[in-house]
Amino acid sequence: MNAALVLAEIHDRIAKACALARREPDEVTLVAVSKTHPADAIAPLLEVGQRVFGENRVQEAAAKWPELRERYEGVDLHLVGQLQSNKAEDAVRVFDCIHSLDRSNLVTALAKAFDKTGRQVPCFVQVDVGEEPQKGGCPVKELPALLAQASDADVPVIGLMCVPPADIEPAPFFAFLDKLSRDEGLDGRSMGMSGDFETAVKLGATHVRVGTSLFGGRK
Ligand SMILES: *Cc1c(COP(=O)(O)O)cnc(C)c1O
Numbered sequence: 001m002n003a004a005l006v007l008a009e010i011h012d013r014i015a016k017a018c019a020l021a022r023r024e025p026d027e028v029t030l031v032a033v034s035k036t037h038p039a040d041a042i043a044p045l046l047e048v049g050q051r052v053f054g055e056n057r058v059q060e061a062a063a064k065w066p067e068l069r070e071r072y073e074g075v076d077l078h079l080v081g082q083l084q085s086n087k088a089e090d091a092v093r094v095f096d097c098i099h100s101l102d103r104s105n106l107v108t109a110l111a112k113a114f115d116k117t118g119r120q121v122p123c124f125v126q127v128d129v130g131e132e133p134q135k136g137g138c139p140v141k142e143l144p145a146l147l148a149q150a151s152d153a154d155v156p157v158i159g160l161m162c163v164p165p166a167d168i169e170p171a172p173f174f175a176f177l178d179k180l181s182r183d184e185g186l187d188g189r190s191m192g193m194s195g196d197f198e199t200a201v202k203l204g205a206t207h208v209r210v211g212t213s214l215f216g217g218r219k
Contacts, residue, residue, distance in 0.1 A: 033211030056081025159188020
C-alpha cells in the first residue's frame with residue numbers, strides 16, 4: 001500500500017465530514033494508532049508527513065519510538081490505552097499526551113511523575129460512556145470530582161475521551177461526550193476510530209484515533 005494515498009484518503013474523509021458539520025479540517029487531529037505494527041510499517045507514514053501517533057502499551061512504545069524519533073523530527077506520541085499507576089513515570093517519559101486518565105490514583109501517580117521527570121504532559125480524561133468498566137474510563141457521575149482533583153494536582157486536562165460499546169450505533173455516545181466536555185469547559189474530544197471516525201467528526205471530535213484504516217489489520 002502507498003502511504004501517501006492511504007493518508008490522503010483519511011484526510012479526505014475527515015474533510016468531507018467536517019464540511020457536513022460546518023467545521024474546519026484543521027480542528028481535527030488525526031492520531032495514527034500504530035500499536036502492534038513494527039517501526040518498518042510506521043516509517044512510511046512518517047516519510048509522508050504524519051507526525052501524531054498513538055500506542056496503547058508503554059513498553060511497546062518505549063521499545064519502538066526512541067529510534068523513530070531520532071530519524072524524524074516533531075513526533076507527537078499519544079497513549080491511547082489503559083495505564084497502570086506503576087507505569088505512570090515511564091509513560092510520562094515516552095508519551096507527549098495521555099488519553100486514558102480515568103481514576104484518582106492515576107492523577108496522583110501522574111502528578112508525582114511530572115515532579116520527578118520535570119515533564120508535564122496534557123491528558124484527556126477517559127469517560128466510561130457505555131457503562132463498561134472493563135474498558136476503563138471514569139464513571140460519568142465521578143467526572144466532576146476527578147477533574148477537580150486533577151486541577152488541584154496541576155495535572156493538565158485538555159479534554160475527554162471515550163470508546164463507545166462495540167456493535168451498536170456510536171453517535172449517541174459521541175454526542176454525549178461532546179456535550180459533557182462543553183459543559184465542563186474542555187476543548188478536546190478524543191473520539192472515533194476506523195469504523196466510526198466520520199460520525200465522530202460530525203459530532204465534534206477534535207482527535208480521531210485511527211489504526212486499521214491506516215495500517216491494515218493487527219495480528
Ligand atoms: C486500537 C485503538 C484504536 C484504533 O482502532 P482501529 O479500529 O484500528 O482504528 C483507537 N483507540 C483505542 C483506545 C485503541 O485501543
